[in-house]
Amino acid sequence: MSFMEYAAAPESTSILNIRPHYGLFINNEWVEGRGESFTSISPSTEAELFTVSEADGRDVDRAVTAARAAYDKVWSRMSGAERGKYLFRIARILQERAREFAVAETVDNGKPIKETRDVDVPLAAAWFFYYAGWADKLDHAGLGANPRSLGVAAQIIPWNFPLLMLAWKVAPALAAGNTVVLKPAETTPLTALMFAEVCQQAGLPAGVVNILPGKGSITGRALVEHAGVNKIAFTGSTSVGREIARSVAGSDTKLTLELGGKGANIVFDDAALDQAVEGIIQGIFFNQGHVCCAGSRLLVQENVHDEVLERLTRRLATLRLGDPLDKNTDIGAINSREQLETIHRIANTGEAEGAERWTLDCAIPDKGFWYAPTIFTNVAASNTIARDEIFGPVLSVLTFRTPAEAVTKANNSPYGLSAGIWTEKASRMLTVADQLRAGVIWANTFNKFDPASPFGGYKESGYGREGGRHGLAAYLAKGEGR
Amino acid sequence: MTFIATERANRLGLSSLDSVVAFVKALPGVDAVGLEARAANLATRSIKNSSKMAALDTIIRLIDLTTLEGADTAGKVRSLVAKAATPDASHPDTPRVAAVCVYPDMVEHAVAALGSRQGDGVTGISVASVATAFPSGRSTLDIKIADTRYAVEKGANEIDMVIDRGAALSGDWETVYSEIRAIREACDRGDGTHAHLKVILETGELATYDAIKRASWLAILAGADFIKTSTGKVQPAATLPTTVLMLEVVRDWFLLTGEKIGVKPAGGIRQSKDAIRYLVAVVETVGEDWLHPHLFRFGASSLLNDVLLQRQKMLTGHYSGPDYVTVD
Amino acid sequence: MSHMSIPKTYKLFIGGKFPRSESGRVYDVHGPKGVFLANVAQASRKDARDAVVAARSAQSGWAGATAYNRGQVLYRIAEMLDGRTEQFVAEIRSVTGASDKVARAEVHAAVDMWVWYAGWADKYAQIAGNANPVSGPFFNLSVPEPTGVVVSVASQDTAYSLIGLVSAIAPAIVTGNTVVVIANEAAPLAALSFAEVVSTSDVPGGVINILTGSAAEIMPWLASHADVNALDLAAASGLSTVEWEKAAADTLTRIVRPRAAFTSLSVDRIDALVETKTIWHTKSLA
Structure with missing residues (x-):
């Protein structure tokens, strides 16, 4: 390509306002984690972007406690219509801040801006829009009348679509009336931490969404093994999925797993x-x-x-x-x-x-x-x-x-x-x-x-579905007449 | 119908009309959604600011500046030629366009107005004439041939014929092929050279990508030098997905035979940024070699002024306005 | 003139056949007052393995049958079971000492359960699947599909020796799963007679496989078996299932945990043993 050279037309990063350090987001507040802080780097430049706290077992406990209190006192008592309005707000804020999120995701993850701009971020917003509308229509989700929320959902997401996977998990969980403790992937915590700000902007009640960065082996393990968790949703490797499935054996913790594939x-x-x-x-x-x-x-x-x-x-x-x-x-x-x-x-x-x-x-x-x-x-x-x-x-x-x-x-x-x-x-x-x-x-x-389209695997690719009407089943206990 | 074999058909071992038609009917289909997604993806490419001027100049060099109105006169054609030769008098370095495109009875006026400036699109400005009962094509073959011969005799360098869409839509690909073949012969000047033949598929009437793909192959096999999307008289005219598809056919032909066929999207391309997307499609589908007046043209009238405005903006650093380019 | 009775040999039911355990083992089944009733084949891990192979080879054919056909077959089971009501009443009573009324109620409930599930065969996909209005030029449909080979444990409560078996089979096979079921260990007679019902009800061999013996002995092998897709423990309350669940986790086998109301007629039971498949296709006139 001689004269028709494409631009080295980088999207400006000036829109980004990355803080030098992020803590944990618990009960709508930023707090320091008790684990060892770690540095997030840009995979395309290896430049250090920011440092972030790691949640240890005690922090996990604190977050689950906050989520439980929010569930008991606020979120499970709120009408579906009101919950839905919060989700609509979140969707709108994501749209308004789309460009910023796209740049952040690209910087933190390394994926092309073309994809974050056209796929990750708009889909994340769409996910919240879609489930927002379900919040007051759960009787029609095909799970019988008056399906019940589960309680506190522990959610662990991977690094390949950080914000989108957060949306896949958080939107249906909240629409169904659960509260959330979410661990973003160790290498891509940025958009989840920015999402915490979105929750604040949306005025989401404290404790409904809690974000705990950290390693899978420390934060993730503490989270899935926490007795106060009613639901675990994990997207990641089949090997970790197996471990989690083993850890919930014999318990009534509901589990959905989106694991590997060889399509x-x-x-x-x-x-x-x-x-x-x-x-x-x-x-x-x-x-x-x-x-x-x-x-x-x-x-x-x-x-x-x-x-x-x-x-x-x-x-x-x-x-x-x-x-x-x-x-x-x-x-x-x-x-x-x-x-x-x-x-x-x-x-x-x-x-x-x-x-x-x-x-x-x-x-x-x-x-x-x-x-x-x-x-x-x-x-x-x-x-x-x-x-x-x-x-x-x-x-x-x-x-x-x-x-x-x-x-x-x-x-x-x-x-x-x-x-x-x-x-x-x-x-x-x-x-x-x-x-x-x-x-x-x-x-x-x-x-x-x-x-609107359910997604999930057969066999060792995991179980449960995310997306669509079917995705609600992961966050609800069946109601009467089913 | 008599089958006039072409060297191209022979190259594929197609030695009868039936085998040519069987060949195009057996072509794999096109998935519209996938094609349109590919075109949309190409449209997201952004070219360097420093390349933009070169792109704009390239667009101008590839334009068939067109007037195809019932109200066309010798005077209108003369101003078209003037604009073609000197698109922007205030910026004398502006390149000239590739060709002017007119009705057959206007060819002599264009030839006269161009004088020594006439050429083949590279050596000078080419005169292209629509023919074959343009735009509908609804006349007898004799008349279409006469229409073509007339334009060639009057000095047209290029003939833009229309295919019989009715025949194509009714599955009579034999007629489509035979007509193109006959018109191609009518382009012969008798001295071993021929007026270059652009075959207008009128993609908006063919309606499906499968039919457009078949018609593209058929036109090439019958002897087209160029395949062209549209007359400009039917909506939709040129679209990026349709052009990408036709470029893919041309690419496949090249890979099969080493021969380069031209592509001309025409109608509906009015803005520089749209035209640049077509350049991107050309570069990524067939390669930059095709950005040459012998291999790619824009059939357009209002596009030129938009390109000139953008060009002025690049040169002066501020936005220009319609009064700073000439109406024709 | 007195007639000397001919006691039935109670064998396993695998792949549509009635083999003895490959181990040659049997165990005694006694009535409520300790009276000897029968020697019953005691399945080994190899029998369990064979049953999984039989279930696997029958699965795609059973799933590929029309839903109408599966419904007919399930209804046929109900008919055949109903026709043998007296035999089942007698067998249930001989093992548990239940009253005629109680035993008869159980048989009737089992028949009704088959009728109920039979009717779901060609309707379930309509309530579990749906079109998805995606944002783009795509046809998009989600449909339920059988998860594959299901291992289930019949209730080990002798009060549910028939209905506890049926509730472990019907919700699995209605959508096209095939099943390996561990019968009630202490009260297996109804299960084995039920196998005779199955073998005369147009059920393709391998769709239903019934093993008698010790769940504790066989289940670890079935739970860890990589070619098993789901473990249905709904009726397994009272058994210690945790180790089975852990073993099943290693190949991400779906697990239905023990539940109280395992004999209730519930779509929920079908839901737990299906996968949702979503199909996208492009849409265009062009």
Whole structure:
């Protein structure tokens, strides 16, 4: 691109007003945590952004106590209509501060501003709008008359969509009448801490939302093991999900888990190939592949394999990797050094196990954590890269010959979160959709999210649904007549 | 219908009209939502300020400055030519446009007004004539051929024909192909050269992306030098998704044969920022090589003035106004 | 002339067949006054494994049957059970010493339960699924699907030897799950006779698998089995289930915890054993 150079037109960070240090947000107040403070860095520059308190067990106890008091005295007694108004306020404030949140998310997470601006932040606001309207209509949620809220919800969210995952958790919990103690991911606490300010701006009663930054092994563990918690909602790795499931065994703590995935993206030979290529890219390179429902296994019909790969690699050459604040950036930074190492470790097994590696030839910035979009062909179903979740911009390509073989291969995974189907033939699409063991099926599209649309997995991808009417069931005990 | 084979059809081993039609009918479909999402994504690219002037100048160089009105006169065509040659007299470094586009009976006036400034779009300003009972195309083939020959004889460098949309919509791709082929022959000048043929698909009437994709392939196989979206007389005219789709066809043809076909979105592109999105689509779909008057054109009338206003803003640092560019 | 009775051999029910335990083990079942009633097969972990294999191989076919067909099959179970009312009354009474009235009420309740669930087969998706009005050009539908292979424990309370079994099977299979159920250990006769009902009711082999023996012995193997999708412990009150729940957590097996009103007719019971699948498709005229 000689004269048509795209802007190094970074979104201005002047809108941001990051404090040098954040505490914990408990009972609508900022307090210092008793754990060891840690520093949040920008994954694209490795610059130190701010320090943040860590909540230890005592802080968790304090937050749960505050949430319990708010639940007992205020929130569970408030009418649904009034609760809804608070959620509407929060939604509006998120819209008003959208630009600021987008920049903050990009700086803290490393994902492109294009995505935070067009996906993360508007969807987060939409999530609050959607559930706001449910707050006074819970009798119609399909759970029987007078469904009951659960109490205090402990919520632990991942670093891949920090604000959006917060919205997925907080909005339905509050709409249903629960109060919340939320732990943002260690590497991406910023937007959750800014959300605490939103709660203050919205005049949310004290203790309804409490935010506790910290490590999973300290804050997270203390939170899920706290006896005062009625509900645990966790999004993250399958291994931690297992631990949590074990920890609630024998108790009546309600649990929803959104865990890992190894989504199959199935391309049939009659597919609209240029759109399929876009969908493959959206499926695995959106958000640097840090997506639990990523289409990380491309299953392509053998007779169009070469053509699809050729189109795909040609199209990938137009992707731009670099400064996430640049509005033209398609591929941002890997969220952390640790994750970068994980990607390297798993991807390196690809070649070792006989697959062929293709990596986008692009400049990699000197500082920060980066991984160039990578495709493995000649992948066998038994290869590590076809089985294990990489959670990075790495696509494994397998082939199939018949629709039945495609379904069998797609389902041949302990996970079952998402799948894609690309065909112009509706009857085949619907039957394949029927037979896939996955909670979200995207046909001729991929990685679409909406507050009205339930999301969640089969098998080891977790249980429970977030989004839509079904998402309310995670935060309510069934009412009469069910 | 007699099948006049083309070198291009032969290249794909398509040796009969039936096989050409079977080929285009068997093309995989297009998912509209995905295509439109891709176009929307391209539209979010923001180009460097320092590149903006080059982009604006490129747009001007790619414009087919058009007048296609019942009220067109020799005088109107003369002012169009003047504007085409000197778009902004206050800024003499402003490039000229690629072509003027007129009705067949206006070709001689355009040729006369251009004089030695006439060329092929690169060497000079090209004269493009619509033909084939433009814009509806609803006449007999004989008349369409005569219409075309007339314009070529009067000195048109380029012919912008319309396809028979009725035939396309009724599945009679044979007729669509045969007409394009016949018009392409009518473009021959007898000296081994031919007036370049732009085939207008009138995408707004074809209505579906599948039909637009088929028509694009068919036009190329029948001998089009350019595929063009619209007459400008039907809404919607050019859209970014439609243009992206046609660029994808041109790209696929290039990858198959090494031959470069042109694309001309026409109608409805009025603002510089819209035109820049088309440049982005070209660069990301087929590559920057295509930003050349022989391979990409904007069919437009009011776009030029908006580009000039933006250009003045870049040069002077303040916003300009409509009285600072000429009405025609 | 007196007729010498022929006692029934009570065997396991796996994959539509009636095998003995591969271990060769049996245990005695006694009546209320200690009177010997029968030798019943005592399932081993290998029998449990076989039952899971049978359930798995039957699952996609059962889920793929039309909902109308599943409803017909469930209703057929009700018919066959109703026709054997006297046999079940007698068996229940022989084990528990219940009055004719109480035993008969249990059989009637079991029949009614099958009729109730049979009717849900082609309606449940209509109340559990819905269209989602997403913001964009997409058709979007959420539908319930069976979670897969369900392991359930029938009530171990001898007062519920039939209804406690039916309530552990019907809500699972109505949506297309297949089930491996551990019968009431002390009162297994009704369960094993129920297997005969199943085998004559058009239920495909492997959809319902019934194991007799010790839940404490078999359940750890079933709970930790990676190919089991859900553990239905609704009727397992009184058993110590925590270790099973922990074992199930290792493969994220869905767990339905013990609940008091396990015999009530409740859609909630179906809800707990389904997955919600959401399908998106693009929409356009162009």
